[in-house]
Amino acid sequence: MNNIKHFLLAIYVSLALICQGHVLGGATTRDIIVPKISEWQVTVVNGLTTGETLFIHCKSKEDDLGEMNLRFRDRFSWNFGENMLHSTLFWCYMSKDDGHANLNVFWDDVILFHRCGWKNCVWTAKTDGVYLWNSATGEDMLLEKWEVGW
Structure with a gap:
């Protein structure tokens, strides 16, 4: 179970870093991931x-x-x-x-x-x-x- 949490956290951090500047309908993906x-x-x-x-x-x-x-x-x-x-x-x-x-x-x-x-x-x-x-x-x-x- 602990490995799943680490895996999900790694995906979340990766998405936050990769998508932080892309715009989606007036909001950036950074605003969606880190509101x-x-x-x-x-x-x-x-x-x-x-x-x-x-x-x-x-x-x-x-x-x-x-x-x-x-x-x-x-x-x-x-x-x-x-x-x-x-x-x-x-x-x-x-x-x-x-x-x-x-x-x-x-x-x-x-x-x-x-x-x-x-x-x-x-x-x-x-x-x-x-x-x-x-x-x-x-x-x-x-x-x-x-x-x-x-």
């Missing part, structure tokens, strides 16, 4: 009242979202589905004239999910650091201070 648990949106906002440009570079293990410069009040958002393995992770490098920060902006964590209202994480760069909008309390929370320099 998305929920849809999320992450937004990064330049809230630097000093008028500085905010440089950001966001990515995950699988997706590089590119580099961009945001002017005051500009925002960058992306949508994605968390995978069944709960291993989805996005992080961003951000920099301003006199500081930088490298932080996770999405990971599998019930506290983060609660703060993001189970659908939308909004990160705002301000003069003293990077804040996460806490939808549960209705206020920004400072989660990362700027590191001096580049």
Whole structure:
């Protein structure tokens, strides 16, 4: 019986690796084999009242979202589905004239999910650091201070 489980697991993993990019009726075979648990949106906002440009570079293990410069009040958002393995992770490098920060902006964590209202994480760069909008309390929370320099 144990050999059958190993055989089925090997087939499952092989299919996941082989079929991960093929499209079937709007969904990829990867979505069928490893279904998305929920849809999320992450937004990064330049809230630097000093008028500085905010440089950001966001990515995950699988997706590089590119580099961009945001002017005051500009925002960058992306949508994605968390995978069944709960291993989805996005992080961003951000920099301003006199500081930088490298932080996770999405990971599998019930506290983060609660703060993001189970659908939308909004990160705002301000003069003293990077804040996460806490939808549960209705206020920004400072989660990362700027590191001096580049």
